[in-house]
Amino acid sequence: MxxxxxxxxxxxxxxxxxxxxxxxxxxxxxxxxxxxxxxxxxxxxxxxxxxxxxxxxxxxxxxxxxxxxxxxxxxxxxxxxxxxxxxxxxxxxxxxxxxxxxxxxxxxxxxxxxxxxxxxCAFVSALSAAGLPTDRLLFVGFLPAKRSGRRSALEALCAETATLVFYESPHRIVDTIEDLVEVFGDRRELVLGRELTKTFETFYSGTAQEVLETLVSDPNGSRGEFVVMVHGAAPEDDESEDGLIEVDRLISALIEELPVKKVAKIVAGLTGKPKNELYQRALELKPD
Missing domain, CATH: 3.40.1010.10 (Tetrapyrrole methylase, N-terminal domain)
Structure with missing residues (x-):
């Protein structure tokens, strides 16, 4: 040149x-x-x-x-x-x-x-060992530091079917996983990569709730830099009447035994649908 x-x-x-x-x-x-x-x-x-x-x-x-x-x-x-x-x-x-x-x-x-x-590249290295789908990815980088912003960002991604990838710092990792459990549901599959390529490299995997419990119980769980990888939501056809009926059946089966908020959280984890949307639907289906 x-x-x-x-x-x-x-x-x-x-x-x-x-x-x-x-x-x-x-x-x-x-x-x-x-x-x-x-x-x-x-x-x-x-x-x-x-x-x-x-x-x-x-x-x-x-x-x-x-x-x-x-x-x-x-x-x-x-x-x-x-x-x-x-x-x-x-x-x-x-x-x-x-x-x-x-x-x-x-x-x-x-x-x-x-x-x-x-x-x-940290997120590529983590994904190669995570055992999550890699045919479709959405790399988000760092989520907002404040909880309100972080939850809003997660709610916007709740129905995304691609594998989601975030970076997170050690002093926010527990709060972030708690928010993931709350927004995505406790049964969404999750993998964390910590201290990649270093002496204490660690992977935590399981449902979001299982990973949270393991992370909190690990004395080294809040040390090092993290790559957070989340299985995408189950694909859905918004025009499918059968899909809507199945969601309604799930809600109806749970609503008689559990609070509306808990029902929305569980069904969100099972279907990948936004929790706020499911909360409104549960209110509609709740018996008087």
Missing amino acids: VGAGGRARGTLYIVATPIGNLDDLSLRASRVLARADVIAAEDTRHSGRLLQHLGIQKKMIALHDHNERARAGSVLDELDAGRNVALISDAGTPLISDPGYVLVREARRRGLTVSPIPGA
Whole structure:
């Protein structure tokens, strides 16, 4: 790629780095980092330890969520000057719930060469070992931090038939799984991946309620970063009269013994239908 004045412009390399085990860095990624003129890193101190492990000393530019719009121009200037830049995040593949979108979009707009150097990605690694369907996926990233926002987001996804994938932090993981139980029902299949590729890598699997109980009872259950994977809702045909009749039968069978709220929660877990919708239907079917 040639820029103004006939000078060759540099390439922006999007380099995946290990999510835990340093041996997962590819040979190609190591070579690209060694040959790059500049490394744009989410956290220069964190990435500095990786480069030190590799015996690499390079000019580094901090590029993170809080400064990306302001700092992207400096990186683009390096590329326009003919220097190759490697973009890395703290762990995994840049732009996947990590910084880089603004930079890559502008680089593409300017006609610069952007080249991916594939490698580790936490949610892909977790899914490969989870035993959940992978023919249709919906990667959501991080859910809202506040409970009200988180529940609203989950309610919007309750009837989604694709496997759902979230990232979650250790201090919110129990609250998030409690919300999943409440919104999706306690019988929805769930798999958690914790500390992937590290010494204490752990998978929790079962119904949402079983996973919650296991997580709470594990003294290490709130340590490390999590990938949360949820089996999609059972496919439904909104026009199917038989399907509506079956839901009504479930509600009618439960409503005589259980409170309306509990009935809606159970049927939501069995059918994947939104709990609020089922709550209203249960009120309609409840005997006077």
